[in-house]
Amino acid sequence: MKHRPVGDVSTLPDHAFSHHAPIWWGNLLMIFIEGTAFAILAASYFYIRRNFDAWPPSGTLLPDLGVSSINLLVIVISAAPFWCAARLARAEASVATIGLWLTLGVLFGVVAIVLRGFEFAALHTRYDSNAYGSITWTILAVHLAHLLAGTLETFLIALVMFVGPVEKKHYTDATVMAVYWYFIVISWVALYLIVFIAPRFI
Amino acid sequence: MREEDEIREKLETSWDEGSGLWAWLTSTNHKSISKRYIVTAIVFFILGGIEAGMIRAQLARPENRLIGPDLYNQIFTMHGSTMMFLFAVPVMEAVGLYLVPLMIGTRNVAFPRLNALGYWMYLFGGVLLYIAFFYNTGPDAGWFAYVPLSGPEYSPGKRVDIWAQMITFTEIAALIGAVEIITTVFKQRAPGMSLNRIPLFVWAMLIMSFMIVFALPAIVVSSSMLAMDRLIDTHFFNPAEGGDALLWQHLFWFFGHPEVYIIVIPALGMLSSMIETFTRRRIFGYPAMVLSLISTAFLGFGLWVHHMFATPLPELGQSLFTAASAAIALPTGVQIFCWIATIWSGRPRYTTSFMFVIGFFVLFIIGGLSGVMIASIPYDLQAHDTFFVVAHFHYVLIGGAVFPLFGAFYYWFPKMTGRMLSERAGKWNFWLFFVGMNVTFFPMHILGLFGMPRRVYTYLPEMGWGNLNMLSSIGAVIIVASVCVFLGNVWVSLRRGIPAGDNPWDGSTLEWATSSPPPAYNHLFIPVVEGRDPLWDMREGELAVVTGLRTDRHEGLLTSIMDAEPEHRFEFKGPTILPLLLAVFGGGSIVIAIFTPWGVTVGSILSLVILVCWFWPTISPDYDTPRKR
């Protein structure tokens, strides 16, 4: 095969942001997959609802709004440090500053994880009590797994920012991490409405 | 020329993964991983086929005492699960992961280590299933494992747990493959390969991947619910505690129906490639073909209830699913008509590949038409869960997926190995398969109407099903002969086949622009695409290319999604043992979870350590470094 060069790409940059970056797509697809899983859990919740006369089942208290609402607030606010970190990363600012914002994000994550422990108690049911308990616990637990994974990942990226061998492409990682965290936040708002608020109306 | 040789040498060095066991275990090259994937999938096809043979042996005569119910139930469950989860889906993805980077002119898939992880997960899932089977712990609740039969009360023991965890493994692998393909196709197409120039094969793989992304979460969630019901006493499917047996069916088929198109759509892509080459004619109606694939994918998510017509659901609701099932015949028909128009205006070459293509038409349309029949609720109430349905899905699966796949083997084997398969043996392979397939499965339509339910290990002589079953079993023997011819052909051709050259069939897509087998880095230079059929559009036998990618590390070119304009360069990750380790620890935890929930905890911690190593940057950066303070 003979070749006919028609261009030279050696001067192109070696990193890019948002939908220009493969990792951004990988992350987005991950979000699609997990978002679909959440949607299916939510659908199962409403499907199971139909098998009960009362919801929550009679004898079970409504889920408490105290700790769960505080945690909702924590989780929503936690988007802020990620937003700052992502903006700085886009601007290719100093990595240490970005690391600091991410560390703040990790702290929020840890608080949310601790509060999640109390949220399980606030459900007033257990996973093995009945189908209501099973689905509500599972929704909380699956979201908890996201909090754990997200917090750990953020911690790692922050660490890289402080001590690791950093390349400019790690700016992209910081922005992608933020996108993933937004997903965790948004999905929780929806799931909170389903698990804690919906039983008061359906 | 001298310059080219220099570049080639440098690429050879930087992409070389070495040889020996360690190199094999650490490889992250999409071609070596896909080849393993394909070989493994064929091994599972043979295992699934041997199980099919046992099914046919048992059913050949009424009141046959060859196999008892306990074993029979394991065997047909293993057959269905193997064929669907360990053969059909993986083999399609594997062919895609091999060819897509070559066809779009890139050096590797987007996330090479993840790709390796996908293979190992798949392998472990399959091996787990078969080890369990040989220890008489094979799952026995059918490939869709309906609750409550598969629940803790009616399936004590570990059989169904094995099934559920095998699902977890293979679904992770399939999802990984889908993410790879989508990202690779979106970002790594050769400059100039705008959306309307993507080969139909690549479109098919892309669309299949999107279906995987949205369909598989349903089975991940539902099989996890099943595992929890069984292992930690949740009540998702327990009617006594407000759970629901039908919830499982909805969740399973919300995955299960798209699953069958996940299997058939890649095969349709293969057909487009083969038809184009063997008629020497551009595919008629490219935009219509792409739109048909996309609408099949969308519609595919709206059909799942047609597997549940015998359950209590509102009648009007069910009718909508009839209408949707009928509607999907339209895009399928459009593709078939476009292909016929292509053949009509081309010059067919009757190679073995093309014979399999013709076989596809003859068989798949039978299966498609019987599919439309059972989409009718009243008709399905008779046909459902009988051998009529078994006939339907073997016609579409074998006619629609296995035949194109065999055609594809003959077509791309030269590219993958550098040698041609024997055409003479190929014709035997084809005719035996074609005849055997019809003899095996056509009588099943009639058996179903004569009242024979599926999944029965025996039947009474006075039912009068004996003769047709015997015929069907004889057909299965013919298929076995055909598959043996195929295996023999591969064995001999690998050693003594005619050397293939770069482009033995005069194909039009980019995989034919490089040597056979392709070098580790695929293309010496990233090609520039100027039309839909780059090699047929080539001017004066010269391939337009871009230069300037670094040759001292695994550098790739990223282009924009719509128009494939060059955007930036990036680096592919290189070989590492980490994916294998992660599969061992992560997979180990999935297996141990069958026995104690602590498996998840321990495995997660071990996996975490691996993940830290995985993501920790290792190379000393000689790319742009950022501001530290």
Add this chain to the structure above:
Amino acid sequence: MMDVSQSALHPGGPKAAAILQLGRFLWITATVVYVIVMGALFYALRSGTTRPATFADTDADEPERERVRTRWVFAAIAATAFILLLFIFVDVSTARTMSRVGGEKPLRVDVVGHQWWWGVKYPDTANPQNIIETANEIHVPVGRAVFIKMTSGDVIHSFWAPNLDGKKDLIPGHETRTWFRADSAGVYRGQCAEFCGHEHAKMAFYIVAEPRAQFEQWLQSQKSEAAQPTDSLAQGGERVFLSGTCAMCHSIAGTGAASNVGPDLTHLASRRTIGAGTLPNNPGNLVAWILDPQSIKPGVKMPPNKLDPQSMRALVAYLGTLK
């Protein structure tokens, strides 16, 4: 054994007949579609083969033929759409026909699926104590609609007597319904159609459609309790039954045996088969069944009974009196 009919192709009632008619429409249409598409394919192959072997793509230089092709493809798509609409129309109108019960008040029968047998009840809303319980055999009057209410005691089963109707699932936690009518007298075999474990293959039942008078007679006889055995052998058999394990699982109305684990045996001797259609009901088979049901129906939920020949003779004699 007996004249069995279990086939969707030999309808014995209006629902199965409607489906068969729909089937004929589908088979004929599909055959026509298939022949046309294959004809087009082979025509295309042949006319392609007449081109020179050196042919290479030339779509640009034959716009006229390209237009012809486009027109044909559009015609085919339109024809497909038309056939599919027709299909939906026929489908829906068949479903309509099948949902029209009509006629006098239907007979009500309750069916409960078990691994691997069918519990059958004829409820009597006026006299609840008149409920008839039987198993694996449903008697119905010819010409009168039968309304079946179903559920399952364990896993999912599916009720299917193809000569009379399509199938309907029995699902634990759900109640499903169907109806059918037998228009000609006869014995129709049915079989469980949803995979339900080991003996899914041997979970059959019979629907016996009888003329009205005969049916009423059967109904009366089933309402009665089991007759007291008169000869001493059978009396001994009753003792074996009641003192042995049998009474732990089976009920015989009028005796102390009242368990629902296995089929009701009150009128066992009037039934055609034992083991849910597995064996003809005769003394020899009864002995074999009671001695070792596992060898006849491996996995069945009835344990083997090592009775001495004397007790076995008595037991079978007793079971034979349960007309």
